[in-house]
């Protein structure tokens with residue numbers, strides 16, 4: 001099996017605080033990988049480091065004389081170390097982040113949000129993906145003309161994933177896609193995520209605090225505590241693990 005993404009010995013410091021501690025994590029091509037951990041475990045920092053957004057944060061902080069952000073280690077994507085690559089170049093290579101708390105454009109309509117996502121895609125490809133997004137999330141088709149800000153939390157999450165799909169991902173990073181959703185909506189989203197992986201073959205990395213609904217659909221998962229990996233395994237290995245059972249399943 002080939003790993004599309006190989007993170008080795010990653011360390012991230014915000015000033016002198018260690019946010020990511022020696023993380024090694026691999027995503028196999030076409031598979032679903034999970035990162036699980038509580039608030040502040042370091043999930044978003046890993047997502048920002050893979051997408052490269054952390055480099056923008058670093059530059060901004062340097063310009064305003066703020067905190068020093070340090071990133072050490074390597075991130076191989078499709079065989080190349082991308083640790084210093086600009087985020088926009090990573091996006092062009094198919095690394096697309098669907099950020100925590102959706103961050104959709106509230107004043108733009110559903111259709112406009114989706115079109116913005118597909119701005120760099122070829123016209124025909126964008127059209128086909130738009131049809132696909134409406135197949136996977138039929139609710140969005142009905143809401144095409146509604147401003148993003150008027151959607152429910154679940155609909156906004158669908159829109160955020162749809163917009164990310166429009167950007168033609170090869171590696172799709174989903175940061176806390178279930179945040180704030182009802183159990184019923186969680187199930188709808190989890191099914192859609194599994195279908196997207198099965199139907200398009202896109203490689204998925206999902207960071208989630210609520211591991212329970214996601215654990216069954218992953219191929220490989222990592223449990224993060226205080227920035228370090230404390231456990232890793234297949235879906236079954238993690239679900240059978242007594243620590244995981246007590247932390248996420250209450251048994």
Ligand code: ATP
Pocket residue numbers: 014017019037038039040041042043044045046067100209
């Ligand atoms: P959440 O679920 O709250 O988003 P998370 O698992 O995504 O949590 P991160 O946001 O990656 O965790 O945070 C990891 C650690 O880094 C935390 O201790 C956090 O306080 C710290 N941190 C994150 N961003 C910054 C920053 N810009 N400056 C200083 N510390 C930061």
